[in-house]
Amino acid sequence: MTSPLTVRQESELLAGSASAIALADSVIAGLGLPADGIPVHDPATGQRIASVPDVSAAGAVAELAIADAAGAAWARTTARHRASLLSRWYELIVEHTEEIAHLITREMGKTLAEARGEVKYGSDFVRLYAEEAVRPGGGFRDVPDGGSSLLIKRSPVGLAVLITPWNFPLAMATRKIAPALAAGCPVVVKPATLTPLTTYFVVELARRAGIPAELVRVVTTSNAGDFSDAVLRDPRTRKVSFTGSTPVGKQLLRIASDGVLRTSMELGGNGPLLVFDDADLERAVDGVFAAKLRNGGQSCIAANRIYVQDGIADAFVEAFAERLSASPVGNGFGEGVAVGPLIDERAVREMRALTDEAIADGAELRTGGATYEGPGQFFAPTVLDRVPAESRVANVEIFGPIAAIQRFSSEEEGIARANDTEFGLAGYVFTENLDRALNVADALETGLVGINQGVPSNAAAPFGGVKQSGLGREGSAEGLEEYQNVRFYNVARR
Numbered sequence: 001m002t003s004p005l006t007v008r009q010e011s012e013l014l015a016g017s018a019s020a021i022a023l024a025d026s027v028i029a030g031l032g033l034p035a036d037g038i039p040v041h042d043p044a045t046g047q048r049i050a051s052v053p054d055v056s057a058a059g060a061v062a063e064l065a066i067a068d069a070a071g072a073a074w075a076r077t078t079a080r081h082r083a084s085l086l087s088r089w090y091e092l093i094v095e096h097t098e099e100i101a102h103l104i105t106r107e108m109g110k111t112l113a114e115a116r117g118e119v120k121y122g123s124d125f126v127r128l129y130a131e132e133a134v135r136p137g138g139g140f141r142d143v144p145d146g147g148s149s150l151l152i153k154r155s156p157v158g159l160a161v162l163i164t165p166w167n168f169p170l171a172m173a174t175r176k177i178a179p180a181l182a183a184g185c186p187v188v189v190k191p192a193t194l195t196p197l198t199t200y201f202v203v204e205l206a207r208r209a210g211i212p213a214e215l216v217r218v219v220t221t222s223n224a225g226d227f228s229d230a231v232l233r234d235p236r237t238r239k240v241s242f243t244g245s246t247p248v249g250k251q252l253l254r255i256a257s258d259g260v261l262r263t264s265m266e267l268g269g270n271g272p273l274l275v276f277d278d279a280d281l282e283r284a285v286d287g288v289f290a291a292k293l294r295n296g297g298q299s300c301i302a303a304n305r306i307y308v309q310d311g312i313a314d315a316f317v318e319a320f321a322e323r324l325s326a327s328p329v330g331n332g333f334g335e336g337v338a339v340g341p342l343i344d345e346r347a348v349r350e351m352r353a354l355t356d357e358a359i360a361d362g363a364e365l366r367t368g369g370a371t372y373e374g375p376g377q378f379f380a381p382t383v384l385d386r387v388p389a390e391s392r393v394a395n396v397e398i399f400g401p402i403a404a405i406q407r408f409s410s411e412e413e414g415i416a417r418a419n420d421t422e423f424g425l426a427g428y429v430f431t432e433n434l435d436r437a438l439n440v441a442d443a444l445e446t447g448l449v450g451i452n453q454g455v456p457s458n459a460a461a462p463f464g465g466v467k468q469s470g471l472g473r474e475g476s477a478e479g480l481e482e483y484q485n486v487r488f489y490n491v492a493r494r
């Protein structure tokens with residue numbers, strides 16, 4: 001096969017379901033957003049679906065002041081009180097699953113089934129932090145030489161600025177807002193301007209749950225640089241939690257260093273995935289499909305570099321390419337659609353370029369590689385086999401539906417190539433040999449490893465990266481500690 005290719009979209013898949021779109025639009029109408037502001041588009045149709053306020057740096061600081069003023073009273077509430085409000089918020093999110101899922105599909109493009117999955121995943125953080133809020137985090141110990149005792153306490157860090165990306169509009173917000181509130185912190189949350197609507201809706205549900213409106217302030221702006229300069233340098237800010245690309249994370253770390261802010265950085269990935277000769281083929285195809293194609297490949301933990309051992313490579317590539325070529329591309333609201341649109345035109349151009357360059361470098365196109373005529377931003381699920389290690393697609397974070405497959409012969413070689421990157425978020429291992437699975441997982445320089453499965457995330461897991469993929473953890477009890485200061489009182493004893 002050669003490239004480039006352009007294929008005609010099948011109109012039904014492209015159109016999606018009119019009633020589903022109407023449901024999403026009725027939720028948007030209820031948000032009470034201004035007619036003018038930053039436009040928000042549906043990536044499947046290109047339609048403008050809303051606008052959100054373009055808040056200036058001064059406006060953002062005014063929002064910060066509102067949150068800060070509410071913070072002291074919130075910090076004094078009992079953990080039980082905070083937990084019960086978070087529980088109520090969780091219940092409201094679950095009750096509104098359909099509205100939220102439709103909103104996610106409309107603004108971000110993922111399939112409705114995946115959007116429902118995100119509501120489950122995103123709401124799990126709210127429930128988990130309702131549960132974690134009431135677990136005592138402090139301690140008591142006598143000093144070894146006697147004469148005094150230590151009372152160890154956890155207190156809220158203070159005002160937290162939360163900056164989220166566009167790829168998981170609900171989950172990236174709840175996994176920051178819920179632990180911050182559970183710990184007793186007020187927050188300013190800045191969603192990505194590509195997908196801000198879900199954040200507005202879920203924060204409105206927090207309000208309906210009884211969480212004071214002043215505590216959680218949403219700020220949208222077209223000038224993220226001015227926003228972070230003003231808000232992170234404000235002395236009232238004590239913490240910044242960011243999910244996004246590594247270059248922006250580094251910029252924020254520099255600003256945060258001036259105020260010695262607590263930071264959590266969930267940054268880019270370049271996830272290696274290893275399929276060994278002794279893997280179960282069907283399980284590997286399912287797992288790699290999920291690790292690669294979930295969210296259309298637009299996930300920080302997506303399998304980015306797929307290494308397949310020589311003995312299984314031909315069979316794997318054939319089965320995997322067949323699976324991808326049978327995955328319909330279309331509007332996330334379309335019946336049977338497996339892969340939705342990419343977030344913007346730039347992403348489609350990048351998929352086109354990565355594919356064309358890889359083929360020119362000597363990779364074999366096994367399926368896909370096509371762009372689509374008509375509105376919306378689509379790219380076909382693509383399998384490139386025998387990708388040369390130096391090809392750009394084998395080195396950058398792809399963030400789209402291209403599976404770049406390389407082959408390897410020994411375990412040592414596979415591990416060395418997997419670790420040959422400055423990133424370290426997710427890694428994957430497929431093998432039926434338990435010793436090998438655990439040994440390879442131990443050797444991977446990543447914050448998390450999926451073993452024989454492609455979807456390792458869970459609200460109960462301490463998610464985060466090593467190397468240039470980030471600092472800090474989200475989810476689980478560790479995620480709560482990110483919003484707490486540890487202090488001690490040394491009490492003299494007679």
Ligand code: NAD
Pocket residue numbers: 163164165166167190191192193224225227228243244245246248249251252265266267268269299300301397425465469470
């Ligand atoms: P991005 O870094 O461009 O933007 C992320 C957010 O930061 C957006 O809200 C954006 O408006 C904001 N932003 C951009 N410049 C800013 C600045 N100077 N000051 C303050 N805010 C600023 O990333 P993206 O394209 O939205 O998301 C994709 C990237 O995010 C990928 O690299 C992906 O790996 C990463 N990501 C990481 C995780 C994780 O948990 N590690 C999760 C999802 C996405």
